[in-house]
Amino acid sequence: xxIRFTCNGRPVQIEADPQTRVLDLLRDxxxxxxxxxxxxxxxxxxxxILLDGVAVNSCLLLAGKIEGRExxxxxxxxxxxxxxxxIQEAFLDVGAVQCGxxxxxxxxxxxxxxxxxxxxxxxxxxxxLSGNLCRCTGYGKIVEAALEASRRLVQESDQGGESG
Amino acid sequence: MSYLKPNxxxxxxxxxxxxxxxxxxxxxxxxxxxxxxxxDPETLIDISGIESMRGIxxxxxxxxxxxxxxxxxxxxxxxxxxxxxxxxxxxxxxxxRNLGTIGGNVCNASPCGDTLAPLLTLDARFVLRxxxxxxxxxxxxxxxxxxxxxxEPGEILESIEVPAATCKKAxxxxxxxxxxxxxxxxxxxxVCVAIAEGRMTDVRVAVGxxxxxxxxxxxxxxxxxxxxxxxxxLAEIREPVLEGIRPIDDVRSTASxxxxxxxxxxxDALTACGDQASGEGDGAC
Numbered sequence: 015x016x017i018r019f020t021c022n023g024r025p026v027q028i029e030a031d032p033q034t035r036v037l038d039l040l041r042d043x044x045x046x047x048x049x050x051x052x053x054x055x056x057x058x059x060x061x062x063i064l065l066d067g068v069a070v071n072s073c074l075l076l077a078g079k080i081e082g083r084e085x086x087x088x089x090x091x092x093x094x095x096x097x098x099x100x101i102q103e104a105f106l107d108v109g110a111v112q113c114g115x116x117x118x119x120x121x122x123x124x125x126x127x128x129x130x131x132x133x134x135x136x137x138x139x140x141x142x143l144s145g146n147l148c149r150c151t152g153y154g155k156i157v158e159a160a161l162e163a164s165r166r167l168v169q170e171s172d173q174g175g176e177s178g
Numbered sequence: 179m180s181y182l183k184p185n186x187x188x189x190x191x192x193x194x195x196x197x198x199x200x201x202x203x204x205x206x207x208x209x210x211x212x213x214x215x216x217x218d219p220e221t222l223i224d225i226s227g228i229e230s231m232r233g234i235x236x237x238x239x240x241x242x243x244x245x246x247x248x249x250x251x252x253x254x255x256x257x258x259x260x261x262x263x264x265x266x267x268x269x270x271x272x273x274x275r276n277l278g279t280i281g282g283n284v285c286n287a288s289p290c291g292d293t294l295a296p297l298l299t300l301d302a303r304f305v306l307r308x309x310x311x312x313x314x315x316x317x318x319x320x321x322x323x324x325x326x327x328x329x330e331p332g333e334i335l336e337s338i339e340v341p342a343a344t345c346k347k348a349x350x351x352x353x354x355x356x357x358x359x360x361x362x363x364x365x366x367x368x369v370c371v372a373i374a375e376g377r378m379t380d381v382r383v384a385v386g387x388x389x390x391x392x393x394x395x396x397x398x399x400x401x402x403x404x405x406x407x408x409x410x411x412l413a414e415i416r417e418p419v420l421e422g423i424r425p426i427d428d429v430r431s432t433a434s435x436x437x438x439x440x441x442x443x444x445x446d447a448l449t450a451c452g453d454q455a456s457g458e459g460d461g462a463c
Contacts, residue, residue: 031179032181032222033179033212033222054213055210055213056206056210056270056271056273057360059273062273065276068250068276069272069273070273070276071206071277073213074205074206074209074210074274074277075205075209075277076209078183078224079226081183123272123273126272141272141359142272144271144272144359145271145360
């Protein structure tokens with residue numbers, strides 16, 4: 015089946031089995047290996063991507079479902095010039111990474127939250143990240159990084175508002 | 179293997195009859211079964227793109243919830259009673275709630291499904307569509323066993339009807355699991371009551387994960403009717419609760435723990451209903 019969708023802002027047309035998991039389509043067909051497979055059962059959130067702007071587990075999403083829809087992966091959030099996204103910068107600066115395997119998923123869940131709610135409370139960050147597991151037990155710094163990213167993004171948009 | 183994507187519920191019902199395929203909605207349960215090799219469907223009928231099966235609409239004296247409405251939308255809809263919103267919110271994770279559907283939670287019919295006790299307390303009805311027409315089944319009559327319902331192989335759950343009057347009642351949902359996120363209920367409880375002149379009328383109490391199906395506790399409802407919430411003590415509800423439930427020991431919990439927790443959760447939910455009726459606490463819809 016020919017599947018057409020938008021991935022990281024670009025139109026994609028691909029001949030694929032509609033029962034393929036989007037996780038496999040991204041990693042094996044499109045070479046986007048930033049999206050990770052942890053449990054493959056929707057429990058760990060390592061495979062989190064944005065589907066029409068909301069966070070979903072790509073291991074539970076079949077390719078047939080994304081026809082005509084818009085996907086954003088960790089590869090799609092960097093700037094045009096390849097600069098890291100402010101959320102990625104904040105994760106680095108705060109040291110919210112240990113082995114790093116859960117990090118793409120954590121960042122995509124953080125992005126879904128901050129797109130919807132630019133200045134969340136700490137409880138809202140915890141809720142937004144509740145579907146992402148870190149087995150290095152680094153949650154404290156991850157939550158801190160999400161809040162730091164929020165502060166930077168809010169500041170950026172305030173400055174953008176003044177100059178524009 | 180084929181993957182069919184009907185555009186209307188009529189087309190979906192025809193395809194279901196002609197192929198005997200497996201219905202795919204959110205996929206949050208089905209894809210796990212597929213990943214674990216528990217099922218390998220020959221034909222998938224993906225109903226998630228059917229526009230008329232999504233959304234929450236007020237139709238006269240009832241609220242119609244499309245079966246493919248995402249759990250996340252149920253959790254955040256101001257148009258729905260508190261118990262149903264809170265039940266939806268306690269399911270899975272944000273990612274799961276964005277994909278999963280209320281129709282999937284109902285048809286999967288797990289005794290621990292967190293929208294099931296709320297739907298029982300709201301006197302919900304399920305509209306089942308087949309190639310031959312539609313029929314409506316009371317939530318109370320729908321579940322027959324773990325993962326078993328009266329839904330026939332050729333039927334699709336099209337929508338869920340909730341009486342709009344339930345929005346005027348006080349309602350609350352409580353659950354207990356191993357952790358806050360991603361936890362499957364060890365016990366869940368939903369209470370929905372009307373309060374007239376300080377006393378409970380039209381009482382509904384339902385619990386999940388303590389019997390093969392989500393259960394309404396009618397004996398307890400009888401005990402509570404006519405009383406003021408503030409006058410009801412924990413000791414008073416204990417017997418009728420324990421007589422009504424049949425918990426077991428399993429991977430998530432033990433029967434004796436579930437007994438104690440069921441009593442406590444119902445009491446807590448009742449208290450929340452009292453707070454709601456007096457304008458405190460977690461607010462009606």
